Amino acid sequence: MLKKIYNSWWGILFLFxxxxxxxxxxxxxxxxxxFKWPTWxxxxxxxxxxxxxxxxxxxxxxxxDKE
Amino acid sequence: MIYVILITYLAFTFWGSxxxxxxxxxxxxxxxxxxxxLGTISLFFTILATNFSAFYFLGFAGEGYKIGYAHYVIMALxxxxxxxxxxxIGVKVWVLGKKNGYITPAExxxxxxxxxxxxxLFSSVMIIFTLPYLSLQIIGGGFILENxxxxxxxxxxxxxLLTVFTIVYVVIGGxxxxxxxxxxxxxxxxxxxxxxxxxxxKELGGISKANQMTKSIMPELFDITxxxxxxxxxxxxxxxxxxxxxxxxxxxxxxxxxxxxxxQKLRSSALLYAFIPLVISLFPVxxxxxGHINFPGLEGKEIDQILPKMLLLHTSxxxxxxxxxxAIAAFMSTxxxxxLAMSTMxxxxxxxxxxxxxxxxxxxxxxxxxxxxxxxxxGMVLAFKPFDTIFDMGKxxxxxxxxxxxxxxxxxxxxxxRTIYLKIGILTSLAVLxxxxxxxxxxxxxxxxxxxxxCILLSFFIQYFSVENLMKTKKIIFK
Numbered sequence: 001m002l003k004k005i006y007n008s009w010w011g012i013l014f015l016f017x018x019x020x021x022x023x024x025x026x027x028x029x030x031x032x033x034x035f036k037w038p039t040w041x042x043x044x045x046x047x048x049x050x051x052x053x054x055x056x057x058x059x060x061x062x063x064x065d066k067e
Numbered sequence: 068m069i070y071v072i073l074i075t076y077l078a079f080t081f082w083g084s085x086x087x088x089x090x091x092x093x094x095x096x097x098x099x100x101x102x103x104x105l106g107t108i109s110l111f112f113t114i115l116a117t118n119f120s121a122f123y124f125l126g127f128a129g130e131g132y133k134i135g136y137a138h139y140v141i142m143a144l145x146x147x148x149x150x151x152x153x154x155x156i157g158v159k160v161w162v163l164g165k166k167n168g169y170i171t172p173a174e175x176x177x178x179x180x181x182x183x184x185x186x187x188l189f190s191s192v193m194i195i196f197t198l199p200y201l202s203l204q205i206i207g208g209g210f211i212l213e214n215x216x217x218x219x220x221x222x223x224x225x226x227x228l229l230t231v232f233t234i235v236y237v238v239i240g241g242x243x244x245x246x247x248x249x250x251x252x253x254x255x256x257x258x259x260x261x262x263x264x265x266x267x268x269k270e271l272g273g274i275s276k277a278n279q280m281t282k283s284i285m286p287e288l289f290d291i292t293x294x295x296x297x298x299x300x301x302x303x304x305x306x307x308x309x310x311x312x313x314x315x316x317x318x319x320x321x322x323x324x325x326x327x328x329x330x331q332k333l334r335s336s337a338l339l340y341a342f343i344p345l346v347i348s349l350f351p352v353x354x355x356x357x358g359h360i361n362f363p364g365l366e367g368k369e370i371d372q373i374l375p376k377m378l379l380l381h382t383s384x385x386x387x388x389x390x391x392x393x394a395i396a397a398f399m400s401t402x403x404x405x406x407l408a409m410s411t412m413x414x415x416x417x418x419x420x421x422x423x424x425x426x427x428x429x430x431x432x433x434x435x436x437x438x439x440x441x442x443x444x445x446g447m448v449l450a451f452k453p454f455d456t457i458f459d460m461g462k463x464x465x466x467x468x469x470x471x472x473x474x475x476x477x478x479x480x481x482x483x484x485r486t487i488y489l490k491i492g493i494l495t496s497l498a499v500l501x502x503x504x505x506x507x508x509x510x511x512x513x514x515x516x517x518x519x520x521x522c523i524l525l526s527f528f529i530q531y532f533s534v535e536n537l538m539k540t541k542k543i544i545f546k
Contacts (some may be wrong), residue, residue: 009151009154013151017148020303023291033275037136044140048144052338055337059334059337062334063330063331063334
């Protein structure tokens with residue numbers, strides 16, 4: 001299942017949109033001690049980093065034989 | 068002193084890039100696409116500087132002031148998600164461009180479908196909807212120059228000066244000088260915005276203190292929905308998905324897909340492009356949010372000036388002059404790319420095919436230069452009387468461009484059989500977009516989403532009928 005999801009660009013996209021919508025609906029409204037930012041902002045920053053890591057992993061060997 | 072900084076900075080940023088460029092370009096590929104030979108760093112910074120413009124400096128700070136931290140996440144994560152479209156269509160555009168020698172976006176559309184009218188339509192929509200975006204750069208530069216000189220240079224004069232300077236620069240340099248400028252400009256932009264946050268927060272007692280103060284004044288700025296419940300879950304969805312469709316359709320950015328040296332360079336640039344907004348989008352939004360501490364109650368177009376106002380209040384005159392001159396240079400580096408892209412598109416996609424002319428490269432460049440002047444003047448005229456705030460003008464322009472994404476997607480990734488549906492899809496969605504913009508269609512028809520989402524979906528739906536083997540689902544992965 002997971003392989004199917006990240007075997008497609010649309011899969012990655014929908015996964016992250018779903019994650020974002022989940023945070024939007026369920027995140028609490030408190031603040032964290034890091035610069036007194038809202039908690040949900042930190043969740044999004046983590047999601048952002050996960051997205052980049054995922055893109056890096058799935059594209060590692062993508063284009064070596066394409067040119 | 069301010070004038071010395073202004074002139075020195077602009078001379079350093081722009082004229083340095085012209086050295087050695089003037090005589091090199093002898094083919095369309097070298098003049099318009101820097102010989103399709105840009106490495107990761109140059110490519111990334113030219114994409115970044117092209118994309119992060121007046122909309123970034125003034126628009127983000129203004130929206131931070133108006134809405135709060137929610138705006139940061141929408142812009143940062145939305146932009147990161149847009150890097151997925153570098154893989155969805157950017158890779159295909161690079162491959163087809165290299166194979167068939169395409170220079171403009173519409174050449175690819177025409178080349179792959181053999182439908183001249185579709186190419187014309189695609190190019191025309193791109194040009195028309197880039198014009199408001201182009202004028203935003205001039206508006207932003209005008210605001211800042213007026214603020215920077217305490218009104219000595221009036222807004223209309225600032226608009227004229229910036230337009231003339233950019234015309235001269237683009238006419239001489241072409242893409243190679245534009246890309247060189249973007250690299251310097253991108254680096255300086257990130258550094259200056261970081262320093263601006265550092266100095267302003269120091270004056271306010273640190274980032275935590277500034278956030279606490281703002282939260283006590285206006286707690287809604289820290290809500291996930293933003294101030295006045297601006298970002299409902301539907302709006303969150305709308306904006307997160309929006310950038311995926313609109314960013315690759317900026318003509319100046321679409322043409323950047325052609326200029327990567329190879330696909331690995333394009334991949335690295337896409338990854339960097341996903342990462343950098345996480346950091347840099349935060350800077351102007353923070354300054355905008357903190358604006359409530361010193362400048363409460365700003366309304367309308369005044370909000371767009373919160374960044375220069377905060378800089379002038381909290382930092383030394385010299386530092387604010389440097390940052391604001393950097394911002395002006397950033398606007399100009401977006402403006403020059405837009406002018407170059409639009410003049411190239413008009414020459415190659417509209418003028419020459421309609422007149423059925425075949426001209427030499429020198430004549431083409433000369434015609435392109437005349438068009439640079441014409442488009443710059445149109446942008447300048449629009450800038451004299453902005454029809455909306457910077458953010459909303461940008462939103463209108465971006466929505467029109469996003470409607471073209473399905474066309475680029477189907478043409479690059481599917482076998483097209485009936486191009487008529489591509490044309491109907493573009494025109495119908497544009498009509499719906501305009502009806503929504505002028506309130507001729509009621510908002511409830513968008514079901515709480517931003518109207519552009521309805522237009523993009525409609526565009527996808529209609530254009531899907533152009534695809535051969537409609538009912539067969541094809542694997543569209545990484546091919």
